Amino acid sequence: MRALPIQPASASTADAVEAGGPGGGQQRSAPVVVPLRHWGRWIAAALVLVVAGALVSAFATNPDIDWSAVPRYLFSGSILRGLWHTLLLALLAQGVGIALGVLLAAMRLSENPVTRSVSWLYIWLFRGTPLLVQLIFWFNLGLVFHTISLSVPFTGLTLFSESTNTLITPFAAALLGLALNEGAYMAEIVRGGLLGVERGQTEAAYALGMTPGLTLRRIVLPQAIRIIIPPTGNEFINMLKTTSLASVIAYDDLLNGAKNIYNQNLQTFELLIVASIWYLVATSILTIGQFYLERHYARGSSAALAPSLVEVWKRSLTLRRMVKA
């Protein structure tokens, strides 16, 4: 906490006392507050610096790493195209995943035993199998279903028919796999959020004549969002990285872009660094976005408005507790 009841000893006040302003001698001066010195923190910081420095120098001075290749490839067409594909896939998969999650969570909490079981089964299936297996499964759907068609039963009327291999492109397979899988995880997150809203809120809404659907939309979901956002932010950051699995099914993502280059020039390490830089940039931007989103939805809560991001960083970075002079 910043608010100290008494004037702390900062350099300026100490000087003022020594200088002894006019009449300063007669008054009893306030006691000098000596802040607790955290010696352990300083020692730990020194150790961290030494280890980090050794690591950085091990990489920086390594003759087998051509550092000049990193800026050269950072903005190359293949990398930027891959980055764009990665962002697109992550955004779409997460969006569909959130929508699915809300739907599945509402089904899971409904009083209808059929929807409840369907939701349970879905979550069981998609959480219980590896994502990589699901991706390869969707990609190879054409092996067992040669065409996908939509027809009106009992009439022989076909509205739509297409070969599976044409429909299931690497992008479609990746989106299907990631979104359906994400839906299962989001369902659990949304369900947790909905259950986190006090039962009295639903009752108050019902008592006002609101239907269950209206109550969910207007009263419960907006409050649940506050609980849902932090884990969803984590999910999105995870999703951004998980899209790299799609390179296995030949989707042209960031990792694949890097791979295509290092398969030719053999600068594997350098290009992995290039890809990692972009992943880091993207996840950092998301982290900042998540911070402001959380702050926005904290309105109306009893906690005071959170400080700005810069303020938070400053606070977490200061070793010594800062006292206002």
Place this chain on the structure above:
Amino acid sequence: MSDPLVVAEGVEKLFGPQIVLKGVSLTVAPREVVCIIGPSGSGKSTFLRCINHLERIDAGTLEVDGELVGYRRAGDRLHELRPHEVASRRAKIGMVFQRFNLFPHLTVAENVVEAPCRVLKRPKREVVAEAETLLERVGLAAKRDAYPASLSGGQQQRVAIARALAMRPRLMLFDEPTSALDPELVGEVLQVMRGLAEDGMTMIVVTHEMGFAREVADRVCFMDDGCVVEEGPPRQVLGDPRHPRTAAFLSKVL
């Protein structure tokens, strides 16, 4: 006298094997104020919740405003109501909870305006103007843009009353509206309720405020162990109870 607004006959309610209401009968006329008193766990809240369709009754009949709670009568059959039918019946009954249950993500004014706009589909401008009047009436016009978390308990409960009144209910249910308040805040809420009673609102009030019951209630009803043990004018029930259980309860709380 006009037709009664609430008629309960032999209402029973079970939670699993536990019988919580064991045949409760009570009639409330329009403009009447009935206070329900009784020890904790005697089923007072459950009874109020049954009236407002928040709990389904297991036996007996319960009518509000001439309509069966939870069912639609068609000839000699009773059809269970659909969720939206239940909702539209609840819209005519206001309820105030012990823990206020204001919507924390909405401002005071938004709390009041939400249901009349979305449920009754009344024009926004008209509803906002009426909300203004209601908030003035409970003495909180200045707080219209505040969030509930920044209000005291007494202020929150007064907003909750305004929110319920905005639906223009035929009947108001109060479930221990002052039990969660600091003692110095009880008066302001009771004052608002007294005003409502004077304006002729039909009210069923579960309360431990014996002073309020004595002054405001037309009838006091003592419940114990899922039964209405005794009911009558406040002077009689509170001053000269006929039943030993009533006397025992009163000697503890007075």
